Structures are given as structure tokens and as C-alpha cells.
Amino acid sequence: MLLLLWLAWKLRRSRQNILQSKRRLEDTVAKLHQARDEQREQMYFLHELLNVLPNPVFFKDREGKFIGCNQAFVNLTGVEQEELQGKTARDVLDGQLTEIAAATDRKVFDSLGQQYYESEVILPDGRKRYYGIMKDCFRRRDGSVGGVIGCFFDLTEIKETERKLERLFLVVEQANEAIVITDLEGSIVYCNPAFTRVTGYSQAEALGQNPRILKSGRQDEAFYQELWATITAGETWHGTFKNKRKDESLFDEQAVIFPVKNKAGAIINYAAVKRNVTKEKQLEDQLRLSQRMEAVGQLAAGVAHELNTPIGFVASNTESVKNYVAQFKQLIPLYREFVDKVVQTQPGLLPDELKRLREAEEDAHLDFILEDLDDLFAETEEGFERISQIVVKLREFSRVDHGDESGHYNINKAIETTLVVSRNEYKYVAEAETDLAADLPDIVCNSGEINQVLLNIIVNAAQAIKEQQRQDKGFIRIATDFDDQWVRCRISDDGPGMSEEVKEKIFHPFFTTKAVGTGTGLGLYISYDIIVNKHGGKLQVESSPGQGTTFIIYLPREKKSSEG
Numbered sequence: 377m378l379l380l381l382w383l384a385w386k387l388r389r390s391r392q393n394i395l396q397s398k399r400r401l402e403d404t405v406a407k408l409h410q411a412r413d414e415q416r417e418q419m420y421f422l423h424e425l426l427n428v429l430p431n432p433v434f435f436k437d438r439e440g441k442f443i444g445c446n447q448a449f450v451n452l453t454g455v456e457q458e459e460l461q462g463k464t465a466r467d468v469l470d471g472q473l474t475e476i477a478a479a480t481d482r483k484v485f486d487s488l489g490q491q492y493y494e495s496e497v498i499l500p501d502g503r504k505r506y507y508g509i510m511k512d513c514f515r516r517r518d519g520s521v522g523g524v525i526g527c528f529f530d531l532t533e534i535k536e537t538e539r540k541l542e543r544l545f546l547v548v549e550q551a552n553e554a555i556v557i558t559d560l561e562g563s564i565v566y567c568n569p570a571f572t573r574v575t576g577y578s579q580a581e582a583l584g585q586n587p588r589i590l591k592s593g594r595q596d597e598a599f600y601q602e603l604w605a606t607i608t609a610g611e612t613w614h615g616t617f618k619n620k621r622k623d624e625s626l627f628d629e630q631a632v633i634f635p636v637k638n639k640a641g642a643i644i645n646y647a648a649v650k651r652n653v654t655k656e657k658q659l660e661d662q663l664r665l666s667q668r669m670e671a672v673g674q675l676a677a678g679v680a681h682e683l684n685t686p687i688g689f690v691a692s693n694t695e696s697v698k699n700y701v702a703q704f705k706q707l708i709p710l711y712r713e714f715v716d717k718v719v720q721t722q723p724g725l726l727p728d729e730l731k732r733l734r735e736a737e738e739d740a741h742l743d744f745i746l747e748d749l750d751d752l753f754a755e756t757e758e759g760f761e762r763i764s765q766i767v768v769k770l771r772e773f774s775r776v777d778h779g780d781e782s783g784h785y786n787i788n789k790a791i792e793t794t795l796v797v798s799r800n801e802y803k804y805v806a807e808a809e810t811d812l813a814a815d816l817p818d819i820v821c822n823s824g825e826i827n828q829v830l831l832n833i834i835v836n837a838a839q840a841i842k843e844q845q846r847q848d849k850g851f852i853r854i855a856t857d858f859d860d861q862w863v864r865c866r867i868s869d870d871g872p873g874m875s876e877e878v879k880e881k882i883f884h885p886f887f888t889t890k891a892v893g894t895g896t897g898l899g900l901y902i903s904y905d906i907i908v909n910k911h912g913g914k915l916q917v918e919s920s921p922g923q924g925t926t927f928i929i930y931l932p933r934e935k936k937s938s939e940g
């Protein structure tokens with residue numbers, strides 16, 4: 377009985393144990409199930425995570441066989457995930473990508489580090505896209521290298537923008553127009569090679585500077601104020617500058633200056649696009665000058681013509697008056713002789729009449745008049761001589777008698793003519809002296825142009841002397857001589873002279889030391905062109921401060937025809 381009871385107890389214990397074990401087993405199984413579900417859930421999450429990524433991602437084992445990829449990669453390659461697994465890039469993809477892929481895989485494994493490369497990819501629908509591809513190796517839990525993981529970045533838009541920017545940059549860099557960009561304070565932040573070509577300032581020299589380095593002083597403050605007022609108000613300014621290069625020479629540029637605005641409309645920079653118009657401006661000014669010269673010439677010719685007629689009849693009337701007066705003069709001694717005889721032979725006759733006659737003679741200073749008449753007529757004749765000389769010179773100067781063409785012309789005559797025409801310019805400040813070679817040969821030249829050169833140089837000399845505001849008069853000395861080759865003309869003044877710096881630039885167009893609006897700075901430039909280029913001559917200058925100035929014109933006796 378006791379045994380039976382013990383057996384029954386033992387049996388119950390065993391059953392309880394079995395039940396306990398079963399419950400534990402069931403517990404474990406349930407936990408395992410839960411862990412598996414969780415793992416599946418995680419895998420699913422990771423899978424989903426990869427699939428929602430816009431970047432194509434793939435991973436391969438050490439042999440280069442695909443383990444998996446995301447949906448973006450499927451879209452990129454056109455190969456489904458299942459089809460991809462276990463295959464190499466070479467098996468499923470075509471084209472140059474597979475070569476690059478294999479090479480970079482090797483690099484990843486060799487260096488065990490990241491690799492990056494860029495490539496164009498043709499999508500299954502034939503479109504081209506540009507990708508950056510980043511590759512790295514991934515490791516297993518034990519630390520061993522499991523394979524390679526790669527991720528694509530679509531750079532197509534960035535590349536397109538880059539290309540556009542590059543194109544724009546090349547256009548700006550290669551443009552003929554100078555382009556300058558400044559910040560809001562006016563400091564240069566960019567300038568293109570054309571700017572360097574025109575101004576002489578390299579990019580390194582210009583950056584950080586204010587465009588006022590180009591200021592020539594030929595525009596007043598109001599000009600710049602108007603420019604700044606326009607662009608700071610958000611408007612575009614158009615205009616022409618006379619600016620100064622690094623070497624101090626002047627040039628003209630036509631500019632468009634405008635504010636650069638961001639998308640919000642705020643001004644972030646100022647930009648200028650400028651065209652060098654020095655040549656055009658020079659031609660324009662030359663044309664204007666020659667038109668002016670021509671107008672002056674025409675005016676002079678017109679005045680000379682108009683003067684001719686009245687001078688003619690005033691002169692001939694004066695001649696007649698002189699003849700009449702000569703006759704009166706002959707009568708006067710006769711009538712005086714008659715009166716004297718009457719007084720002597722019949723004293724006391726007509727006393728009142730005689731008295732009135734004597735008084736009238738005294739009141740009229742008749743003796744003085746008789747004496748002065750000759751001088752008056754002599755002076756009047758000299759006056760007429762001078763007037764008709766001026767008229768002749770004016771006509772000569774304005775080329776009415778010569779036409780525009782080249783012909784034989786004597787420089788001595790040119791000098792005399794020009795001195796008469798320009799007398800008003802120098803007569804208050806200087807005496808003109810000439811020392812002209814008597815047998816100076818004629819040369820073939822354009823007389824109008826030569827007169828223009830002489831006038832420029834004489835007027836310059838007069839202006840230079842005038843500038844000194846001295847008490848005494850200066851002199852302008854003009855001498856001519858010649859040898860076998862040249863006819864020379866030296867024009868000297870005892871004015872202020874020129875510094876080396878000024879002397880270097882006097883033949884540059886627009887170079888002037890005279891006040892704004894006074895000189896164009898073209899006089900000597902044009903003179904040089906006429907003497908050197910058009911007549912094959914030379915134009916030299918000798919001058920130093922305090923020593924006066926001498927210009928020497930050389931004209932060839934045989935004109936070298938450069939005009940064709």
C-alpha cells in the first residue's frame with residue numbers, strides 16, 4: 377500500500393514535470409516565433425526603407441554577385457530584384473557601366489575604403505542621366521568583409537546647371553566687352569579678360585578695387601552722382617565715359633551699368649558691360665573737328681567774299697576823293713595868291729569880307745588840314761592794303777582758290793597766311809617773328825591740311841604763353857630752311873615748356889592739360905597724322921620746363937605718296 381501510494385505520487389510528479397517542460401517548450405517556441413516575426417518585421421522594414429529611398433542602392437557579395445537591391449535600382453537598370461540575385465553585373469547589365477563597376481569593386485576590396493565615380497547611364501527608356509556612384513564594403517557580425525554596397529546619386533540637374541554656368545562663364549570670359557561686377561560697396565569682385573585688355577589692370581590688380589581707379593577727371597561729380605542714383609534705385613544706366621588706363625592713357629567706353637537682383641528682388645551686386653569705343657569716338661571727333669574747320673573755312677571764305685565788294689567801292693571812292701582833294705589843294709594857293717594881290721593893290725577894299733575869310737581859315741586850321749591830308753590818305757591806303765591782304769589770306773586759308781587736292785605750295789606762304797588768320801589768338805600775348813628762307817622750294821602737299829597744322833601749333837604756343845599770365849609779351853618765332861631731302865619749319869615759343877611726362881603724351885588723342893571744355897586734345901594728334909601719315913614727314917618736339925617749346929615740321933621735297 378505504501379508502495380502504491382509512493383508510485384502514485386511519483387507518477388503525479390513526473391506528469392507535473394512533463395507538463396512543466398511542455399509549457400516551457402511551448403514558451404520557448406512562442407518566443408522563437410515572436411523573435412522570427414520581429415526579425416521578419418525588421419527585414420521588411422529595412423526592405424521598405426531601401427525601396428522608398430530615391431537613390432538606387434545595391435549590395436553584392438565578394439564575388440560580385442548581387443545579394444539585393446532597392447526599387448530605384450530596378451527602375452534604373454530595368455532588371456527585377458529576383459532576376460538580379462546571385463548574378464554579376466556582367467550577367468544582367470550591359471554597356472560600359474559593368475567595366476567601371478568591376479574595376480571599382482576591386483578598388484573597394486583592395487583599399488577597404490569608399491570609392492566614388494561618375495558616369496552617364498542610359499535608362500531602359502533610352503533617356504540619359506548622369507550619376508555619381510558611391511561604393512563601400514559592408515561587414516558581417518564577425519567583422520569579416522561581406523561584400524560591397526553601392527548607392528547612386530542623380531547629378532543630371534546639377535551637371536546641367538554646371539554646364540550652363542560653364543557656358544555662361546566662357547561667354548563672359550571670351551566676350552569682347554569688358555564686364556565688371558562689384559559688391560554693394562562698389563568693390564570689384566569680378567572682371568573678365570576684356571577688362572584687362574582694355575584697362576591694363578590684371579584681374580588680381582582689379583579685384584577689391586573700386587572702379588574709380590579708371591577715373592580720368594573728365595567727368596564731373598554730378599555725372600557719377602547721377603550714375604549711382606540710377607543704379608541704387610534699381611534702374612539701368614547707359615552712358616559713355618572717358619576713362620584712364622593703368623598707363624594713364626585715355627579711352628572712351630560706352631557702358632551699361634545695372635543692379636543685379638536676387639529672386640527676392642534685393643540688389644546683391646552691380647554689373648557693368650562696357651565697350652571700348654575710342655576708335656569710333658576719335659573718328660567722330662575728327663569728323664566734327666574737320667567739319668568745324670571746314671565750317672570755319674567756309675565762313676572765312678564767305679566773309680572774304682562779302683568784304684570784297686564794299687572794300688572795292690570804298691577803295692575806289694577813296695581814290696576819287698583823293699583826286700578831288702588834290703584838285704582842291706591846287707586851288708587853295710591860287711585863291712590865297714589872288715587875295716594877297718587884292719590886299720596889296722587895293723588896300724581897304726572889302727575889309728569885313730577879308731576879316732571873315734581870315735577867321736574862317738584860322739578856325740578850320742586849314743594849314744594843318746592841308747598838311748594832314750596826305751598822311752590820312754597814306755594811312756587809308758595802308759589800311760586798304762592790309763584789309764585786302766587779310767581777305768586774300770582768308771581765301772587762301774579756306775582753300776577756295778586751291779580746292780582740296782594736293783598741289784605745289786610754298787610753306788613760307790602757308791606761314792604768312794596762318795599768321796594773319798591767327799593774329800587775334802596771339803597778338804595780345806606774343807610777338808610773332810619770322811625768319812623765312814628766301815628761296816624755299818615749293819613742295820607737293822595739301823595746303824589746307826598744312827595750314828591746319830601750323831594753326832594748331834601757333835595757337836598752342838599762344839595759349840601756353842597766355843597761361844603764364846606774365847607781364848611782358850612772349851615770342852613765337854617761325855623759321856624755315858631746307859636741304860636736299862626736307863623742307864623744315866621750326867616754330868618756337870618762350871612759353872612754360874613741357875615736362876617729360878606731358879611731352880610723352882602730346883600726340884595721344886584726347887591728351888590735354890587744358891581745362892574741361894577748352895581743349896579737345898586732338899590738335900597735335902591730327903597734326904601728327906597729317907604730317908607723318910599723310911605727307912610722309914616728321915613732327916618733332918623739343919621742350920623742357922622753363923625753356924619754351926619748339927616744334928619742328930619736316931616735309932619731304934619729293935612727296936612719298938602714302939595716300940595711294
Ligand SMILES: Nc1ncnc2c1ncn2[C@@H]1O[C@H](COP(=O)(O)OP(=O)(O)OP(=O)(O)O)[C@@H](O)[C@H]1O
Pocket residue numbers: 832836837840869871872873874878882887888889890894895896897898899900901925
Ligand atoms: N607750345 C606748347 N607749350 C606747352 N605745352 C604745349 C604746347 N603745345 C602743346 N602743349 C601741350 O600739349 C597738349 C596737347 O596739345 P593739343 O594741341 O593736342 O591739344 P589741346 O591744345 O590741349 O586741345 P585742342 O588742340 O583740341 O584745342 C596741350 O594740352 C598742352 O599741354
Ligand SMILES: [Mg+2]
Pocket residue numbers: 832835836895899900
Ligand atoms: Mg591745340
